[in-house]
Amino acid sequence: MKTTCPICFHHCSLEEGQTGFCGARTNIQDQIICTNYGKITSIALDPIEKKPLRRFFPGSFILSAGSYGCNLRCPFCQNSDISQTFKDHVRITMISPQELVDEALKLKARGNIGIAYTYNEPFISYEFVMDCSKLAHQKKLKNVLVTNGTVEEKPLLDILPWIDAMNIDLKGFTEAFYKKLSGNLDTVKRTIELSAKSTHVEITTLIIPDENDSEEEISQIAQWIAGIDPEIAYHITRFFPHFRMMDRNATEVRLVYHLAEIARQYLPYVYVGNC
Numbered sequence: 001m002k003t004t005c006p007i008c009f010h011h012c013s014l015e016e017g018q019t020g021f022c023g024a025r026t027n028i029q030d031q032i033i034c035t036n037y038g039k040i041t042s043i044a045l046d047p048i049e050k051k052p053l054r055r056f057f058p059g060s061f062i063l064s065a066g067s068y069g070c071n072l073r074c075p076f077c078q079n080s081d082i083s084q085t086f087k088d089h090v091r092i093t094m095i096s097p098q099e100l101v102d103e104a105l106k107l108k109a110r111g112n113i114g115i116a117y118t119y120n121e122p123f124i125s126y127e128f129v130m131d132c133s134k135l136a137h138q139k140k141l142k143n144v145l146v147t148n149g150t151v152e153e154k155p156l157l158d159i160l161p162w163i164d165a166m167n168i169d170l171k172g173f174t175e176a177f178y179k180k181l182s183g184n185l186d187t188v189k190r191t192i193e194l195s196a197k198s199t200h201v202e203i204t205t206l207i208i209p210d211e212n213d214s215e216e217e218i219s220q221i222a223q224w225i226a227g228i229d230p231e232i233a234y235h236i237t238r239f240f241p242h243f244r245m246m247d248r249n250a251t252e253v254r255l256v257y258h259l260a261e262i263a264r265q266y267l268p269y270v271y272v273g274n275c
Contacts, residue, residue, distance in 0.1 A: 005032045007126055008071045008150050009184050021182070022124040024069035034127045036067040039092040040100075041082045042119045045107055051116055051146050054271050055233045056165045056200050061111040062144060063104045065095070066119025067128075071150050073182040074171070075244035076208055083120040084243070097131040104141050114142030114164070123151040126159070133162035149191035150183055156191060165200040167235075168192050172205070172212035173221050189224075196228050204235040204273070207251045207259060215262050222263040222270075230267055236260045237273035 002013045005025050012020030014027035024036040043065045048057055051064075068090050070083040077083055082090055095103075104115050115136050117129045122145050133143040142164040149168040170188060171181060178185040195201050203225060207213050218236070225232050236259050239251045253275050263270045 001030055003027045003030050003032055006152060007032075007123060007155055008152055009187050010071060010182075022069045022071040022121070024067065024124045034125055036069055036125055037128045038095050038097070039067050040065050040095045041068050041090050041092055042066045043093070043095075043103075045110060045112060046116070048113070048144075051118065051144060051167050052204065052235050052237075052271070052273060053144065053165055053167055053200075053202055053233075054235070055202065055269060056144075057113050057142070059111075060113045061107070062114055062116045062142070063100075063107055063112050064116040064118050065100060066117070066122070067125050068092070068120055069124050070121040070148070071124055071182075072121070072148050075180075076206065076239060076248075077243045078206075078240075079119050080243040097128065097135050100132055101135045101139055101141065104136065105139060114144065116144040116146060118144075118146035121148055121150070123147055123155070126155055130159055130162070133159065137162055147191075148183070149188035151187070151191055153190065153194065156194060160195060160198050163195075163199050165202075166195050167202045167204055168195065170203050170205050170221060173217050173224070174212075177212055192225075193228055196232060201229075202233040202235060204237055206237045206239050207256055208239045208245070209248055209251055213251065213255060213259070215259065218259045218262050219265070222266040226266040231269065232267070233269040233271065234263055234267050235271050235273050236263060238275050240274065 005012045010021045019026045026035045046064045048060045145166045175185045238256045260270050
């Protein structure tokens with residue numbers, strides 16, 4: 001009997017024991033289980049600005065943790081060693097939600113404000129993130145999601161009450177580009193629109209030469225963001241060759257700054273990254 005995963009638009013229909021497109025959700029006894037639950041591949045105390053979040057407790061730190069797997073296939077992925085890797089090919093440390101929260105509490109003396117679910121796509125670890133987030137809020141810790149925004153409406157709305165801030169990747173503004181990533185632009189736009197109603201949201205676009213680097217596209221993105229809330233911070237980030245895009249040149253610094261100026265015609269808080 002097949003069971004359908006409810007987390008994202010891929011709606012993987014899985015036989016018993018089969019794992020979905022993301023590499024981290026499996027049909028076990030007719031239930032879709034998050035099989036990377038508590039399996040941490042990366043953990044670090046990061047400046048909040050590294051998420052990147054520039055208008056959410058600036059100058060603070062946040063305990064950042066991630067697992068493996070992703071529900072997109074970006075050829076330019078900056079964390080491909082974990083996000084595009086499955087469980088048999090990556091080193092993991094088992095951490096329970098209570099242990100992660102306890103570690104976050106220990107780090108408060110070093111400026112830690114909470115937990116960021118990041119490095120790989122957190123929504124594919126949905127149950128773990130939900131459990132951690134509820135415990136963290138009980139201890140007055142902040143919860144941050146760094147996400148590609150590829151999540152269905154119901155799980156998003158269910159978790160939003162526990163989330164204090166999000167940085168959402170808006171990888172481009174055409175459906176054709178998102179198809180190259182096995183993604184869906186409308187899904188990401190809906191995630192941004194819904195999230196901005198209830199939590200702090202900042203948005204990031206990685207500028208890739210000859211893919212999403214036109215003035216027109218950045219202008220369209222900035223105008224669309226402004227239509228949701230002109231106070232949303234927008235991060236325009238420089239691409240470096242990585243993963244399956246080693247044949248591309250890094251984005252020219254002057255182009256990143258130029259596109260930021262285009263975006264500032266519509267948004268007051270535009271930041272450049274990796275320059």
